[in-house]
Amino acid sequence: MEKGLIQVYTGNGKGKTTAALGLALRAVGHGLKVLVIQFMKGNINYGELESSKKLSPYLAIIQVGGRRLSQKPTRTPSI
Numbered sequence: 001m002e003k004g005l006i007q008v009y010t011g012n013g014k015g016k017t018t019a020a021l022g023l024a025l026r027a028v029g030h031g032l033k034v035l036v037i038q039f040m041k042g043n044i045n046y047g048e049l050e051s052s053k054k055l056s057p058y059l060a061i062i063q064v065g066g067r068r069l070s071q072k073p074t075r076t077p078s079i
Helices: 016-029 047-054 066-070
Strands: 034-039 059-064
Touching: 016 034, 016 059, 047 059
Parallel strands: 034 059
Antiparallel strands: none
């Protein structure tokens, strides 16, 4: 099994999701598989979730938090 890399983006304000997805897209462009775990503040469907489906199986996003905290992911990523 190969070693992976974990990146954590925290803090107030904007830019965390943008930074994470930017790095994820670069990795996918190099043929790597990426799993993004996104902690949500509300029950809002974001466009990046739909975009990630088009990059499957290289990019998977699991959203948790808000009302999703107790729900299982809609699909199990194969990463």
